[in-house]
Every structure is written in structure tokens, then in C-alpha cells.
Amino acid sequence: MPELPEVETIVRGLRKKIIGKKIVGFWCDHRKIRQKLKGKKQKFLNTKIVAAKRRAKYIVIELDNNSAIVIHLRMTGHLLYRPLDKKKYDKALKDPYNQYVHFKLKFSNKYELAFSDLRKFGTVEIISKNQLKDFFEAKKLGPEPLKKSFSYEVFKKTVVAHCNARQIKQVLLDQTVLAGIGNIYADEILFDAKIKPTRKTHRLKEAELKKLYTSIKKILTKGIKYRGTSTSDFRDVTGEKGRFQDLIRVYRLTGEPCKKCKTKIKRIVVGQRGTHYCSKCQK
DNA sequence: TGCAGTGTTGCTTC
């Protein structure tokens, strides 16, 4: 679910909802997360939230005690800001995203931040703010594609220089090359750029690279504008769906007619990921 | 019914 546009949507929601809130309670029933947070409960309690940030697909929630909570939602994670009084969202409780809650922070205003995660791949940890730089450097993440500093020159250097004979889709998904693109947006970006996902990166022509660069910025920006893709169970912090699924052109549309040329969308496997493309529009 | 497929990352292996 959560790729750059979804995580960005969540972070913007967090900024609206939890900045300035005081944490007064902590709960966790997930063994792996408890392990990570062992002995650190006191770092959460009686602190105030001062900032919410995104780096790649990571969410960083900064506290007023020099600590930062770092969350990764992986496949099925959700962050939900919801009232402690369950009667207030009775119906929504049945929805999958409201179940499978494994970690909660309670606030003094009788709301909570709940981390739900069906498949339990997601991670929550707390580190000191001055460790953040090292934390992210260790991940060797590539540049943020939506930053102004991510110019075409930077794109060419970082992306192309690294990638030689790899298939372009695998390169787009490689977080050490470019931060934040996942399977949905990789397929959509390549459709927009009219490039077949299996093309070898070093064989792309200058014009194709320029188009690809433009498509990356365009599709990710659009994804944020439409508040993410809820093909499956993505929800923002208030439980609202995104709307980008209405604009999807190829992802998981196997066998359906291409919106441009009516050719049936193909599904292949690239780097063990389901990959969808139009064999006529994408060369 | 059963098994392939699912949005991610990181560890192991070659």
C-alpha cells in the first residue's frame, strides 16, 4: 500500500492532527516491535509531539525530549488518529484498517494514534534526534524525487550511472537509487513515459530518459494530489480513502483494454514483482 | 480446496 504519495498523505495528516499533542499512554502487543522498544517506554510518556516528517517511505515523528519515532508501514501498515471512545467510529471498526492494531499512543485529549498492520511487516522504533542522520545514511537511500534539487542532471547521474544492464523497472524500485517509488507508481510512471518495464536502463535514449524524469515527478505529484491509491486498503490518518486508483492506467488492470489504444494490458513478472504494461503504448 | 499472489525491505547466497 504505502509508497511515497501514501506516506506523504499520512505525514501531512499527522501534522494536522498530532502536533502539540501530549502522549500519556503507550500500548503494544506485537513481539517484534516490543523487542525494538524494550525499556524505552518512558521516552514516549509525558512528551509532546513537535514535528512529523517523511524520508523515502519512512515516517518520522519528533518529540520534545530529543527523541524521534521512526515508523515504516511496509505492506499493510496504517496510522490512524481516532477517538478513544470506540462508539464514535463504531461502523468503521469493522473495516480491515481499523483491526489488527498492534501499537498505540494515547494523547491527553482522549484520542490515540493507532498502528494497525495485518501482515506485521511494519516497524516502529524510537531513536534520539541526533541519530536520525546516521539511521538514514545506513539505509543508503537515494534522492527524494520530488525535491527541487532532484534535477535532470542529478537523475541522470544517480539513476543511469548506477544501473547499467538492469531492467528499468527494477531500477525505479531500488530505494538506494531513488527513494519512495513502489510497485504501483513504478508501473504507472513507465506507462506515462511510454517505456516497457523490461527495457535495459543503459539502452534508454536521451529523449526517453527525459520523459521518464518528467513522468516520475508528474505521477508522484499527482499521487499526492489525489491523496494516494486505495486499490486495496490504504487509508489516511482519519480513515479516508485516496482517489488515485481512479487514475490508474495499468497497475492490476491485466486483460483490460488500454485506456489509450484498447490493447489488452499484459501482466509479467519483473524482479519477482507483478508488472503491468501496454505492449502497444510502451516500447 | 489449495495455492498463487499481495503494496516492502533486508538478509543470505552467488
Place this chain on the structure above:
DNA sequence: CGAAGCAACACTGC
């Protein structure tokens, strides 16, 4: 070193 394969987990849908 880079790159490919697979595991972590639980559910859906063919």
C-alpha cells in the same frame, strides 16, 4: 562489490 532469491506474515481470489 552487485544482483538475485527468498523470508517475514495473514488474508483474498482464482
